[in-house]
Amino acid sequence: MEKFGFSISKGRQIDYEANDRRVADFIYEREPSFRLCIECGGCSATCTTGNLTKFSLREIHILIKRGENDKVREDIKKCMLCGKCTLVCPRGVNTRNIVMLAKQAFIKSDEYAV
Amino acid sequence: MKQEGKRAIWSEYQKEIADDKFFYVRSCIRQNFFPGSEVAFLRIMRDVLKKDVYEHPCHTTCSGIGYHGDVVPVETAMTVVARQFALMTEAGYTNYVPSCITSFGLYTEILDTWHHFPEVEEKVRKQLKKATGREFRIPENLAHASDVIYKFRKEIFAQAKYKLINKETGEPLKVVDHIGCHYAKMFPSKGVGGAEYPYVLSGMVEEWGGETIDYPERRHCCGFGFRQYLVQANRGFSVACSKEKFESMKPFKPDMIITNCPGCPMFLDRWQYVINEMEGKRYGKNGEGIPVFTYEEVAGLVLGFDPWDLGLQMHQTDCEPVLKKMGIEYSPEDKYNTKICASVSENHNLINV
Amino acid sequence: MSKHVIVIGGGVAGLEAAGQLSKAGIEVSLIEKDSLTGGHLNNWYKLFPDRRHSSEVKAYLDGISLNDRIRLLTGTTVEKFHRNKSHFSIITDKGKELSADAVVVATGFDLFKSEKKEEYGYGIYDNVISSSDLEVMFRSGKIVLQNGTVPKTIGIVHCVGSRDEKAGNLYCSKLCCVTAVKQAIELREHLPASKVFCFYMDMRMGGAFYEELYREAQEEWAVNFIRGKVSEASETIDNKLVIKVEDTLAGRPLKMELDLLVLMAGMEMSEGGKKIATLSGLTTGQNRFFSAADPHYGSNRSNINGVFYAGTCTAPMNITETISHARAAVSDVMDYLKESN
């Protein structure tokens, strides 16, 4: 390969078809309230972790749904499962279970390369 | 795809294009990228179509590159453009034909601005007068050079030696038409066919026997993007843009790409080479690239000009597959033999100093 | 001597107004351009938010408007409009002259012409349809693509021709969001194997039980909602549609392949309404709808004494609001007739 002094940039676009959305399906199947999120951000606002570091449960929800798993994989470990998000959620989304299921799904995907 | 739907849109976006007496202004970068194209335009207009095309030796850059690269303020750009119009006025022409898409976009933008803000025009007039002593009239007709070729597509076809048809199979060549962003995206009504489904190149391709391809990333920029290319570290974005287009057009198995912008053929051509070097990927058939042409080159080929006179040897993605498909006679050994371009007649000096 | 009122437009508002006027003992002439009364109702499948069949509302309107006090002039348009003090006369395209003591304008709305949003390729790509096309499909019970196959992934674009300066409409059509949600549910009902995505700028579920329907769509019908305005659609080689949108809540552009794209066409001042405005000198607003004499307490009154508005010729309204507005118009008409006695 010739040295051109640059490399081909990777796009920021979410390629819905190309993305692996099995983590999302895993959660949808086990926690139907995952569908109820309206992205209001109440969870992120009350979140201890979110107030200390760049962590947004709202964003995590949406990224999982789009299959942008790599961005979530590490971030989700920052959750303390304290449950404040569940208490403030206006839609009754079972946020803690979603975090737990996502963690589980990632472990499984590591193991079996979902 | 419903063709009648497209035709309905095309019929809505028609523009007036002058018939003769063109004041032709060259592009800064085309002369370096693919100098054969502008030469071919002049040859077609003058020798084939017998039109009056005037070139002024004192024409300068329109400053569009600087304007879009954020280094030239708009008022400066306007004054430079006003000077070009003054040259046209002085030469006694009223039909302004830029070779460059960005120039065309800039002229359109400036004319529209002056239309809505006459006081700006007045100010520019004063500035021009003060700086150069020149005065100008607004062109009666502003058309991009591709508009002009589009207008005479039938006349060109009447004298065609070749068609955009695969000689062996009899099938029309599949052509990707790529329109420069500044052609109609800013002012859809100023482009033939509008911004969403431009017809200017499709019209030529259809007329000359080919078939255009409508692929998902048709509207996407080639990636030139001025700042993206000019800064080396940003060139990755530029290649990525082209790559996105190639990936998207690949399933349609295009035979060639036709463009009407200075930058697009350069980058669609060069980035195929770069992508191949970096990733070993090719997007054409049989591990070849997809040949990229300017519309003048395609018109020249259709009219039977010698490929090397058109400067096709300047392309990094080999154009021979298309030449073979069209059944064009050419001598491979002459490809890189420098010779005086036969088309440049003594009567038509490139620069009328 | 009984009074006579002309109602222009035989849609929901016109029928309701005519019906209520006739109940009050007024002689009514009802002018309708189509051969059938009912307006858009004739094209709709089920109504939001309770999803009852539109024919039930049609039946009600027929019930109150079919009586011998109402002279029905279908297939008729207004060609001339005169006012002489408190007397109005209208000449129809058939040369008939009608005179009346008051006029109710109920010219309704037209749906935004989706082909105007060229980037979505309505009329160009095989499987880009409008919300009203989909209603027709629901009515026929057959939801298929151009090639006769059943769509698996369906996208619904909100705000087509609404809240869009490029489309010339700054206002919100108000009902496209709930229509989108309703149609998304119906799509999932008809095609349980399908996936449905709604692309919205804002979810404007202001009406009674709209938000509940939205929730139901998410919870029970697994409809996906993505916030972002679709910027363009294009066709792939295997006849699918590729859309580009920014998933604004993820802050990233998104590309998705769909089998079918449904455009939620907004509501615009009807062509018929525009014509009446020109003929009569009724004023229209920046949104091109008729402008009411007072936005708070005079939404049925016009700039011409004796001419009243009913329904969506003044602004986007749902059926409930349209019927209420028409009744309010009748109340204004009655007051006017009493005073002008």
Next chain:
Amino acid sequence: MQFDPFVIPFNIGLYFILIYVVVRSIIWFRDLSRPDKLRLQRGFFGIAFVQSLKEIFLESLIHRKILKTNLRLGYMHMSLAFGWFLLILFGTIEADIFGAKHLNAPYKAIFFRFFNPEHGRIGFEAAYGFLMDLILAFVLSGLFLAVSKRLWSGVVGMKKTTRLKTTDKIALTSLWLIFPSRLLAESFTCGAYNSGSFLTGSLGSWLASFLPAQQLAYPFWCLYSLSLGTFFVLLPVTRYMHIPTELFLIFMRNSGIRTGDKTGSFSEVETYSCSSCGICIDACQLNFSAGITNIQSAYLMKAIRNNDDVSEIAHNCLLCGRCDQKCPVGIELSPIRMIQRRLDEPGNDFKNIYKGYFRTRQTTLQEKPITSVNYDFLPGTNPEKADVLFFAGCMTHLTPAIKNSMVKILDASGVNYSFIDEQGGVCCGRPLMLAGQDKEARELINYNSQMIWKSGAHTLVTSCPICYKVFKESYYLDVEVLHHTEFIKKLVDEGTLKLNFLRKRVVYHAPCELGRGSGVYDAPKELLKHVSRLEKNKFEDENSLCCGGSLANMKISSQKRNKIAQDAAAELTKDYPDILATACPLCKKTFSSATDAHVADISEIVAEALIEPGIKKNIIKQNSTIKELVKI
């Protein structure tokens, strides 16, 4: 007659089950940890052995605890267990006394009547026969209840009964057949030989009056033997394994062995000791309020025994502890559930599972070295020095009324305190633990511990029972951990805090984590008595309800949570108290949206009852200034 081939099924079954139980007990013993082995050895030769025998008699045979909870259900269990035991005991004695020789093979006792058809016509023999018939009738009465329970659980006063798997059904059928076939076999024999007492004799002679008793007896003896044999052979793969296992459990428990936080012999013995009596199902609010009927402890035990995926079941529980309190076998149900939750985490444990009759060792996911630190973004700790730390906790931050009341009380008390998470602290770690994520929890525990250490405080007060439990149990702190109710009580007892009496009727709801979870029942109630009129209610102390908000349940929907909260609040507010008092921010928040009654944390009530709040602090300050002035 000494032998007949029909006894073979019984013999096979009996010897199989005896050997099987012995082998399994040996394996269980072998797998115990070393300390537990020592405990068991010591227990076997100590007082624990006697205690165990007593417990076996009272619980395994008499079923005292079930009797206490539910008389009819208790009688059913007792008549079957104790009755059968008596039948075996007295049958063996009968065979020994009246048989041809002493020390007979077991079948001789079981089928005594077959081998001695004419026995028991007169005198002592007849009296003994009467006793045997009486015991049989006792067992049959229990059986009648058991059958009825299956058909209609209400017969024994149960709302729900457990669902069965196929092998359980076969075993159940053979169990049901044992005693009726014995009755009929004995009756036919007695009828043919004109022997037997009031039951077998009467039934026998009546049957013989219209049936060929002589010919019919043998098939029923075969059926009797076959039912027994089948039952014994199937025992290890059915819930009836609880019969022998429970004996072992009682010994282990009396020797001081506890469940712990990992799977092991003890948790396994506990799992197999569950008789699926269903008492836990009736106690469970998820059942009677939320209509969730497949996750209760009996089902969890069954699912573990069946080697099913228990993840969903394990996490769908409020961990309120009501079932632990009520389990007649004394199984530590919540700790076992917690073990299952931890098993979801990678590399945490392995499961020992019996697949059918044999044990398979199934390892869970491979353990991976935990290299990444999850919470490395937490800021450095630099707490204020203070004597008393107040840790409000996450939930308290969402119920600011509690927070403000506590600040008011602390200010009024004049203690040198620091509100350590005033600006929002870091989670205590308990929610992670409840989710089975102990390693992650440990990170937070370390973080908070460091902060607490650095403060130099001697007392840590928290408003949240969830925090309280984890501070008490899982933090290694050199401070006294107090729930705010305990702390306020102390202040009141010391006389530091003076409170008015509010003329209000209050009902107290004991939070799960504080009450059943940490055993704090009295402090909140006494405090309430001090400031108000505390009213009695049906659900007090160990029998308290859960508010439904529990963080322990990962799976339940918000609608079902609300239903539980509404039902519980309705029970508690039946007599329209002025205040529904609780001592947990989460209970308060959950109840607030579930009832129109006024819900308040005890701290709020106390703050309201404060005598001239804020004055005291000033006095102290003034006093100290005066003292200092005097010094100068």
